Amino acid sequence: MAAKTFPIEAGHIMMFARSVGDDNPVYYDAEAAKKTEAGGIIAPPTFVQSSAQFDPDYFLRPKVGQPWFGSGKNATGVVRTGGGGGGGGGGGLHAEQHYEYHRPLRAGDVLTATTFPGKTWEKEGRRSGKLVFSESVTEYRDQKGELVVTARGVGVRTERPVEQPAKKEEA
């Protein structure tokens, strides 16, 4: 992800917490949150993932005037070149995600994200052919330039879709 501004908005936190099935008031009720140890609305642990919303070039979001690879009239809006399962539009799958929290992330913070590329490695997968792993580290700093969250993600591209283990019924 390119360096960009990521405003931490209370409404966004509320929607994100709902989507992960978390009804803790510290994520949506300012009055209740004030009385907790957090002292106000904070973001759930994986919230920085939604910085994608503020990345103007994020490739897994349809954009005005550009082709999109999901279905419409046809099963895909884009003729794909090259193989590779799991990737749909070449996105690959998410293999690992690691966070370090330097302080709680609060509604009202404005973060800047800077991403550094990490290692790349290959492995032969049993269920999906050759696997290519690549790592990236993103530092989220606040309005004062202080580190709030460090995120390390590992993505994987597979040669073909991941084979599914036999269903229980067949066992």
Place this chain on the structure above:
Amino acid sequence: MALSASKLRVGETHTARLVEDLKRTQIVQYAGASGDYNPLHTDEIFTTQVAGYPSVFAHGMLTMGMTGKMLTDYVGDARLTKYGVRFTSQVWPGDTLDATATVTEVADGVVKLDVSTKNQDGVEVLSGYAEARVDA
């Protein structure tokens, strides 16, 4: 409520049901909130006919997010200092997930936890760790 180091024992566990019969609508909800609109998670036609999977499946980060609720309910708000996972198997609509944190170490005001989330067949879908600040 935060945990207290003096009451924690290595090997003790905390388990929570994350979701029962995961709905496609929740996956759509996560796509909208997180901004990850990959059709693999929301577009059955694309995913079955083009990508070659039996159905749409959940974002790994949805599983990590749901597992995060188990952790923050256990260790308290604003207490986590580290949380990391590997996605070990895909999560499908209809899955029921349970997550467990196991205490591996308590020292210097910090609890270390092993984290594991399994589906209704006992298959681990997420494997990881967390650390949190605890009271004395």
